[in-house]
Amino acid sequence: MTLPSGLPTLHPMSSFRFLHAADLHLDSPLRGLQRYDGLPLERIRGATRGALDNLVNLAIDRRVDFLVIAGDLYDGTWKDAGTGLYMARALGRLVEAGIRVYILQGNHDAASLISRDVPLPPGVQRFSTTKPETFRLDDLQVALHGQGFESRQVVSDMTPAYPPPVPGWFNIGVLHTSLGGYSAHETYAPCAPETLFAKGYDYWALGHVHERMEFGSGPYIVFPGVLQGRHIHESGPKGATLVTVENGRIAHLDHCPCDVLRWAELAIDCAGMTSESALHDAISTRLASACNEALGDRLLVARLTLGGATSLDARLRLRASGVRDSVLEIAQMLPGTPAIEKVEIRTTPPPKVLSEGETEGMADIRALIAQALADPLLVEEARSELAPLLNTLSSIDMTDAPEDALALARADEWARLLTEATHALDARLGITGDDA
Structure with missing residues (x-):
């Protein structure tokens, strides 16, 4: 301006x-x-x-x-x-x-x-x-x-x-x-x-x-x-x-x-990672850097978002609670002992190469998912199903509402949530890049 x-x-x-x-x-x-x-x-x-x-x-x-x-x-x-x-x-x-x-x-x-x-x-x-x-x-x-x-x-x-x-x-x-x-x-x-x-x-x-x-x-x-x-x-x-x-x-x-604790959103790029030890090293380095940036005796409260295309995608999604536990253990070992508010897994599988072991049924499911995500009407249908809830949210003061509620009120969140559901389903069905 x-x-x-x-x-x-x-x-x-x-x-x-x-x-x-x-x-x-x-x-x-x-x-x-x-x-x-x-x-x-x-x-x-x-x-x-x-x-x-x-x-x-x-x-x-x-x-x-x-x-x-x-x-x-x-x-x-x-x-x-x-x-x-x-x-x-x-x-x-x-x-x-x-x-x-x-x-x-x-x-x-x-x-x-x-x-x-x-x-x-x-x-x-x-x-x-x-x-x-x-x-x-x-x-x-x-x-x-x-x-x-x-x-x-x-x-x-x-x-x-x-x-x-x-x-x-x-x-x-x-x-x-x-x-x-x-x-x-x-x-x-x-x-x-x-x-x-x-x-x-x-x-x-x-x-x-x-x-x-x-x-x-x-x-x-x-x-x-x-x-x-x-x-x-x-x-x-x-x-x-x-x-x-x-x-x-x-x-x-x-x-x-004047703050005594500092909130931080930390992105961890997992692209190309093939081992959890590499992921843990990246998390430790990023948390330590954020603690230094907070300065003094302030408490750092961090949210970690794991992103990027990695063969670890399915493993991370199938043991999401275990991933959080690992992050908490890493934080405990760092000077300043940062607190972990949330760990979000937004990784994606590597580009898929069909393997001999992949069944025709799995391929059909993948095709249906891709077709659904390409249909813009799907997002609108999902939103319309929850229209009463969204109308309620829009009529109240959302300044201090929990983040999950705020996310429901944002149109762009629905496409992301559907994509996340797709990755989770892939992991459950074993349709992952490391199957190739």
């Missing part, structure tokens, strides 16, 4: 640093992870709290002047008051360190009634949910403009009501929004980047989109992303954005990881 770059506003007296975070989702519940043996569930459950602690430590260590949290501090209704008390204690540490905090309610915060009853420590300001509100930091010549969510469903652009910038000051807009819309997130307070640029602010601190995104170079429009990845689709470094302002201009934008 090509966006205009406006001229930066000059504020000769303004030099400071602030942190921009969003989507903390404190105590977010696990979804579907109990299905996978060997995962350190308690450590995963506590990850959002660890990331919050890291955010507080980062703010104190970098001596920032203030922290902005652009929505979704929580994850909806709490199981108990401990969630709110943990947040209050964390924010209290910032106040004790002389760091001001400005928070805005997002769609998940609006859904939580308990969070509204927890008193905030003095020095923590919360934006109004009834109309845009401006907080002025006179000593820094900074004005923060924002409005939180009063209800979870906000389908209109909130920015037209935001006030004009304070002349001669550094102006920050705070907003929880889907911006132009992203398939992985529901639409909330939609707006266009061009509209935000036209507002005349120096920086837009956004929340809601869990991937880090940055638009423009003066003013900047920034999604810091989720503070701690909560499942495999929130992989890679997660954290907050440190903004350094020198003489009224943004000098640096630095992404600072």
Whole structure:
């Protein structure tokens, strides 16, 4: 997306640093992870709290002047008051360190009634949910403009009501929004980047989109992303954005990881492999590399996808549980002991050469399978059989749905699932490349 770059506003007296975070989702519940043996569930459950602690430590260590949290501090209704008390204690540490905090309610915060009853420590300001509100930091010549969510469903652009910038000051807009819309997130307070640029602010601190995104170079429009990845689709470094302002201009934008565990999707190319020992060596090497990339004492939680054409295909499919056990054993022997969320077998058999031992019946089955997969109506028929389920899925918030449910809602998944079923049937019937 090509966006205009406006001229930066000059504020000769303004030099400071602030942190921009969003989507903390404190105590977010696990979804579907109990299905996978060997995962350190308690450590995963506590990850959002660890990331919050890291955010507080980062703010104190970098001596920032203030922290902005652009929505979704929580994850909806709490199981108990401990969630709110943990947040209050964390924010209290910032106040004790002389760091001001400005928070805005997002769609998940609006859904939580308990969070509204927890008193905030003095020095923590919360934006109004009834109309845009401006907080002025006179000593820094900074004005923060924002409005939180009063209800979870906000389908209109909130920015037209935001006030004009304070002349001669550094102006920050705070907003929880889907911006132009992203398939992985529901639409909330939609707006266009061009509209935000036209507002005349120096920086837009956004929340809601869990991937880090940055638009423009003066003013900047920034999604810091989720503070701690909560499942495999929130992989890679997660954290907050440190903004350094020198003489009224943004000098640096630095992404600072705060996550205590890191999710990783690791592809293992099995093409041409003929022995399981070669496969185990490849898995060990890839896991060790990913652990090094995670850095520090972070826990790596990995999903391995085995792909490529290999004569091991049938053997892997027939003993899928044994493959997972082998991967778990390999992980236990590595420094850092990475956790394994899932092992997907998406290998294919090598090109088939008919052997003398292959029966005419097997050849007929293979021909029928090939014919079925070539028929585009087959995929549609499969989808229509599950239409009631798909309609139900499409009517609910799928942001945090288990991955298997998300897959059912994607049309392109059906062709893949049918192909996977074909490979599995091949393995059962002994129609494999290594029969040749």
